[in-house]
Amino acid sequence: MVADSVDNIFPEALQEWDLARLYADLERISTKELKPIEKACLRGLLCRYRPGQIAYKLSWTSGALRVELNKGLYRYVEALANQPPNTLRWEKISEWLSQYRYPDRRSVPQTTPIDWGEAPEVPQFFGRRDELQTLEQWIIHDRCRVVGIWGMGGIGKTALAVKLVEKISHHFQLVFWRSLRHVLPLAQVIEEWNQTVKNDRGQLIDAFRNQRYLLVIDDFEAILQDGELSGSYRPSCESYGNLIHRLGAERHQSCVLILSREHPKELLLLQGEDLPVRSLKLKGMQTQDAKELLLSKGFNPQTSGIEELIQQYRGNPSALKIVALTIHELFNGNIAEFLRQTSLNLGDVLRSLLYEQFSRISDLEKDVLYWLALKRRPIELTELRQDMEITTTGSELLDALESLRWRSLIEKTTDTQVKFMLEPVVMKYVNQKLIDEVNKEVTLMIQTKSLAHTYFLQHFPLVEDEAPDNIRAVQIRLMLKPIKDRVNQLLSKTKTPMEELQKIIKDQITTERLENNMVLLGLRLDTQSELSTT
Ligand SMILES: Nc1ncnc2c1ncn2[C@@H]1O[C@H](COP(=O)(O)OP(=O)(O)OP(=O)(O)O)[C@@H](O)[C@H]1O
Ligand SMILES: [Mg+2]
Incomplete structure (x- = not known):
């Protein structure tokens, strides 16, 4: 078994145990470095796996693993816990080492410095368990170098990333978060980065090779060109594309997490299931979680229409928060009445959210959106081409459709044939x-x-x-x-x-x-x- 996969076994121990301190203390006693296999067994035992289960997971025989543990790890643990030699039973390990257990997840000592930049606080957060797990798997266990989270405005990218950083920051030397909302030039980001890490103006990629850093770039779409097909950069921002390309293609031990309404094309070119570059398209919240969000906004679970409301806004937390406000203010909390009366009425804030996105796309893309809005049903490419009286067979229309999909403005359905339609909001x-x-x-x-x-x-x-x-x-x-x-x-x-x-x-x-x-x-x-x- 290769060392790398041994390193990745039983990662859940990290959540409860101060492993760095424990490893260091055991190594002090043994006077040598712990082997990857010993660390893996220790993590497994702390998570209350039996030695037999651990052996199975590591593809060892239980006999061989027992011998290995008896001549090393068990003895160090006894010494560290001030217990007589040869008295350790595996069930005892977590009790004997309890001083290394974090007292409470929320009070985990925050040893990793985090430069949050403009990242918001997210005091209230529901659901997204699967997404957090996937992202943690990619970043921590699969060691992805570039990870993207993309999805329409207000869907919850930033909030999700804040929670993710809170959860995994201890794996990194430093977390550095920057928003490109105000079209920050790369040179400035690097300058600020150098100040934070006290780097002597070396190249970012060298720093990324030497240490494990997490860099979060939020609002990435701001540096993409307005009015162009999705993916091209504003004139002074192409260097971001090169950087991401390098960080995805070259070997290093850090990770850059990109949050964007649009799918940056570097990710598309480099990503793959077995590659260290991946992206997650963030969809709406699950009904149950969105319901919790609405309950926290003062609705009671019996209010009729809650589920239709969630469905109508596709679990978009931003949209739901906005309409929740409107429903209280203008409809006295009556969701059903709101749904009856407002088939066209989007909240002002949500409209401005989409307006911003709409103002960035090309004329052809706008026309496609108008057509799809007018048709109000899933449409095949050929029909759209006919309606739009596009006589050339070129791929512009297809490119525009793909581009709109990356921007999360349209959906593709593939029941029998590929069809396109607008996201309901x-x-x-x-x-x-x-x-x-x-x-x-x-x-x-x-x-x-x-x-x-x-x-x-x-x-x-x-x-x-x-x-x-x-x-x-x-x-x-x-x-x-x-x-x-x-x-x-x-x-x-x-x-x-x-x-x-x-x-x-x-x-x-x-x-x-x-x-x-x-x-x-x-x-x-x-x-x-x-x-x-x-
Ligand atoms: N899981 C969640 N539980 C509760 N509230 C959430 C959740 N996700 C997002 N929100 C809230 O919804 C709003 C929009 O979320 P967020 O800002 O993360 O969206 P976004 O996708 O980053 O949008 P944009 O593209 O505009 O940056 C915020 O008020 C946020 O706190
Ligand atoms: Mg955001």
């Missing part, structure tokens, strides 16, 4: 945004009596002819109706008779889609249209 936001954009256009159209400045009205159907009935009904209610109301409001405000506008814009209609939209809005007469919006 994103759907509401994009739908509202599309309405806002079309409203701007109709306002301008009525003010200028011209169709010259229309883009959305020319390219997007307000209601799809071919959509299934139930979807068409929703499109009429959520899309067409508010826009039509707006048109009528503007016409009466500007005292423009409908017929006059109809006449003026009649000759300006150039495309079929524009014509259909004008008919839907009542701005073009079409006796064949049977569509009624009332």
Whole structure:
């Protein structure tokens, strides 16, 4: 068995025992270094595994392991515990060494210095047990060099990483946390790092080779380019990409943990199940945990609608915290009523959260989002290509879809065929945004009596002819109706008779889609249209 895997056996002992001190004291008594196998057995025994179970885990025979322990470890333990020689029974070990047990997990002496930078305190935290376990496995036991946590805004990346650092920091010489929210140049991060570790301006990678450090880089998406396909860096920030590439590809004993709304492309290129570069896509909280979060916000477990609410916001803790507030303030704590009344209404904060993300993507990606918002159902690539009237067979559309997926704005379903749809929280936001954009256009159209400045009205159907009935009904209610109301409001405000506008814009209609939209809005007469919006 190779030494490395022996080192990784029974890691749970670390949580309860001050192993570093215990190893050091035993080595003082034995006057030599403990063998990896002795350390592994000690950890196992402290966790109350029997010698036979430990032998099995180590692929030794129990006889051979007993001999090994009798000639070494057991004798050192007796001496350390001031017990007569040859009296040790394995069951006694944890009792005899109890002075090395941490009195309480929360009072574990914090020996590892942590430079938290701008990391928030996370006083309240529910669930995420599986994620914490996976990350601990990757970082501590599999010794991953670069680990990414990515997922949409507010899903809980930062909170999870704070808890992770609290849990595993004792494995490192130093933990250094920096947020790139304000687009911190790499040179500045390194400068601050050098100050903290009192490094004599050596290369980061050399320091990472010599010691085991944990570097956390939060808000990584801030240094990625706006309006580009996911993954490219802002002009002065490419050096981050090179650094991550090096830290992933070269040998060293440290770890960099990257938190990002978007999936950095270095991770994608380097990562793999057997490789020391991995990433975890963080999804919403599990229903039970999200429920605990809501209960802590003053709802009682019997309140009806709790589970629908969690489902509607996909367990996004940020969204849930925001709507919890709204529900208390505006709906007197009545979740069911909130759900009934607010099919379109996203909390302001959540909207700004998505707004920030939305403002960063390319025009093609925006159009894809608008289309998916409009279609309101999972769509195949070919259908989307047709609808968007993309005639080239190039991969731009596919790239845009992948890019949006990395940004956690869309989901891919693969029941029978691959289809794309919006994350539900994103759907509401994009739908509202599309309405806002079309409203701007109709306002301008009525003010200028011209169709010259229309883009959305020319390219997007307000209601799809071919959509299934139930979807068409929703499109009429959520899309067409508010826009039509707006048109009528503007016409009466500007005292423009409908017929006059109809006449003026009649000759300006150039495309079929524009014509259909004008008919839907009542701005073009079409006796064949049977569509009624009332
Ligand atoms: N497991 C959890 N239990 C309770 N609250 C949580 C949990 N996870 C996150 N939160 C809370 O939800 C909010 C959003 O979490 P956080 O800031 O970690 O999200 P994020 O993914 O880092 O978002 P962003 O992309 O905007 O940085 C915070 O108020 C945080 O405290
Ligand atoms: Mg964050």
